[in-house]
Amino acid sequence: MRILEIREKAVPIKSSISNAYIDFTKMTASIVAIVTDVVKNGKRVIGYGFNSNGRYAPSGILRERFIPRLLEAKPDDYLNEEGTNLDPHKIWDILMTGEKPGGHGERSVAVGTLDMAVWDAVSKIEEKPLYQLLAERYRGEKPDDKVFVYAAGGYYQPGKGYKELQDEMKGYLDLGYSVVKMKIGNSLEEDLRRIEAVLEVVPSGQSLAVDANGRFDMETAISYAKALEPYNLFWYEEAGDPLDYEIQAELAKHYKNPMATGENLFSMQDARNLIRYGGMRPDRDYLQFDCALSYGLVEYMRILDMLKEHGWSPRRCIPHGGHQMSLNIAAGLGLGGNESYPGVFEPFGGFADHIPVENGYVGLPDVPGIGFETKAPLIKLLHSLAE
Template sequence: MEITDIETIPLAHSLPAGEGLGDARGFGHDRATTLLRLETDTGLVGWGEAFAPGPIATATIETLFRDDVLGMDPYDVESLADRSYTDPYHFGGSVFVQSAVSAIDLACWDIIGKSVEKPVYKLLGGTERSSLTPYASTMYFTETDRPIAEPMREAVEEGFTAAKIKIGSNLEEDVERVRTAREVLGDDAHLMVDINGNYRADQAIRTAKAIEEYDITWMEEPVPPENLSGYRELKHQVDIPIAAGEAHFGRFEFKRLVGERLVDIVQPNLARCGGLSEARKIATLASTENIGVRPHIWNSGVGLAAAIQFAASVSDYPNTRNVPEPMMVEFDRSVNPLRHEILADPFDPTGGSLDVPQAPGLGIDVDESAVERYRADR
């Protein structure tokens, strides 16, 4: 079996004026990503995603990878990440190269699963899970006035038993947002906070100590991703578990987070970290140092499917049935047609539990007519 065709498909969706997605760094008005479609001489089609702007992802794939991918056996996929670090030399560590590798890697795994008629998570090894716990990403900062409790009430009404909220604007507002979220969620639910790297270490420490009483499952990106000394300082002074990884890519960057024990949880994004092959190596690094793994998800339906397959395989080590800790996957609760409209059967995270797809490959059928509606290059 060999790959006979490769197509990059940039997608974009703009939010209405005044309805931007807000985090501590500001407001965004566009959702964009890049899909990859691979076709083989057997007629099998695989889908991948590069979490990168369409023009950059397309140029990277066309310039650096197209000639190698055409004619490639999808089963050779695990050598792709290694080759990306050495050929082209000096470029392999860049986020755009690793995003391109991610797209190709995911599409190849999709094809492999389809060729053996098994879902990808069964091929990855590790722990097999038939269901996961979805958590709502919600309580964004908004451009228009809206009661801060309202999004969390909606999540609870949908059946979510875990949620992550945005904080990081100032200490007083951080405490108010966390207090409100905990009151609405209840005492038994998992509550995470995300600062999006907007604080210095001293600011993050003050917030962590102020919200500690609200039983926070993890504090995400308390300082910028490049501020490794800041993570080190936080680890020595904060009792809340620290999570990071969405802005890191490739196992070598994650090795620093893991090897220096700068975080308690790593969060590879499957469309940026190097794909499933690299994510599996990252998970092995993490489990070797007894660090948790929870995928980051801010993707289209394809990247979401990949994250679900990966999460279903992540090792429980060293936990046993006597240490109940659910494998949680992120579900953004903002409007995003790139997540649900491009799938023939969209994921439904409501109700507190998510069944892992058992169909071959990534377990999804991509609605190519919907993909065409959101193409950014037409």
């Protein structure tokens, strides 16, 4: 078998929403299709991928560096030993040929996008859902049959007051979510009023997480920590710059409740530095590394191995991104859950159309691959690229 073609296109995921750092009015994402010569059930196997929200489409480096490298490789260099399927680990090595370590930038996003398409193709060729393939290959047991998911929302938006924020959060609970998340970071006084408004409509502080998107300096992060602690929230997320491990470590001395960070760390090495120097606590804190932004699942498995060496359970990992790739990883490799964006960043966010969220958990479809075919608006977009 061999790869016949790889296609890429940048598409908009623009929205009027904003967090404490950026707005999303000009946000884009890359979609890719890896076309193989394999035919299953009368259809050519095509693997699809895309990058998560929050990072722009890496079209330039995909087309100039990474896609040509893979297309120029010989099939023996990227196939498994039997020659019957793609080998994601070999492909990762091909993609990173000639790349110096460090300074990840958009490179990690480009590789993560292609890596997603590779795994989609691999599991389609095996005629198994990706979560089943991962559980069999790397976990040696059955995958989880459902995954905890929380609803990420509560963005700043023109004309959005307390009532609209409350209605949004009640809507997530009505959809079956048990935990919701909102943005903070504009001002402590305003954010406390917004938090208290949400706490009027959710069961308790344990049903609410807050996210500062790396906005705070040390003094502000600690001020928020002291004000937030009495609410007993689900977590306090990304208080300071993601690479400022000192802020995160100091914050742990001032905030006893769970914290979360990691969505903007894009390599095993950066993740390891967070664990070494960031003061994260394996008994209560959460790690949010997103494979679609951080060199893909191949690199994510290196992160999981590193975490195990440092005494962390994979159940403390709840990836950022709200997409089906992370959902498959969570079920297949036994993570603690997955983010969700109900009605936001469509058509990329969300899961299978026919499987509802129930009591904070969602099931996975029994279809080969990542399951994009079970999400109608998304597969329509992906098919426009490749078929």
